[in-house]
Amino acid sequence: MKITISGKNMAVTDALREVTEKKLSKLDKYFFEDVPVDVTLSVEKNRQIIEVTIPFSGAIIRAEESTEDMYQSIDKVVDILERQIRKHKTKLQKKNKGFETIRFENVQALPVGENGKESSIVRTKRFAMKPMDAEEAVLQMELLRHAFYVFRNAETDEVNVVYKRKDGNYGLIEPEF
Template sequence: METNIVGVGVSISDRFRSVVEEKVLRIDTLAPRAQRIDVKVTHRAYHNGHMEDSTVELTLTGRGPVVRAEAVDADKFTALDLAVDKLAEQLRRAKDKRVDARNHPRGATYDKGSGALEGIDLEPASADIIRRVATGEISVVGEGAEDEAYTPVVIRVKRFGAEWMTVEDAVDRMELVGHDFFLFIDARTDSPSVVYRRKGWDYGVISLAAQAAPAELAS
């Protein structure tokens, strides 16, 4: 597996490179189909240099979805250990889910006649949140923009290309990137949707209707 190491605000020593190569062997056994791992080390100093930390980000690419993990610590070697542990755990969970899916197929079913999706928790999107964003009550700050004034609620925006997939595939992708939610477009309904983690192996889905009714927005 190809390894690429980049340092931001910090030089990458030969010792760190050798440790990374050792850790990659562990990942290689868990993801034999992976073709490349990118390691990004970012060093930050706060309060005139009195406080420092390092962030290690791991991105695994190959045949299949991208897998990511990151960790922060004052020592970059410790951050690397933590990030590798997270990545390994995500790969193990994904493998366990594949085995569990083969033995116990997930029960989410879509009724083409009624348009109902059963076997998974569904919640409607909040019309109140849509109204508050539309009226500017909740400020939206683009990534990289400076906060000119304090506001108790700030939404930072990241834009990604839309991906159509099933709810089940979205849950798998969420597990692989190590997040508690995953935004996608439901291939069954063409609705913008979010899967999110609940407890254990339980997940929920928030699905946005194609168009909110005017009465709902006014309420």
């Protein structure tokens, strides 16, 4: 893996860089050498935040963790990434057939849910999307008490998504085609 570490609102010390690389090297057994790993370390008030993004073969594995101690955040984010890889092993295998980026022979599948079944889509919703701006979509999302809201952007006539972030702010997803 090719690990790129950057800091936001903080300087990345050599010790922090070494620990991060050492902990993330646990994931080497799952990937081939040329897979890029982007790591962002940041500080917001008393929160030590680490974000890790691993793009490979058209898929992206991402994890974010925040605690009061950066070293604890690093440990937790590695556990989250390993769990995601194990949990989605079969789905990733189907999606990445023929690609040489992930080593599935090293991924042990997690036990399937308690009832012995794999997760599946159990409900489908259809709804009309009236054109609105992002601020109105945020208001609708808050009124519905949802974590995200899908809407048609009145300015671009594209389908967009607004979502509530962990830091209390909002995000807007605008797809590119």
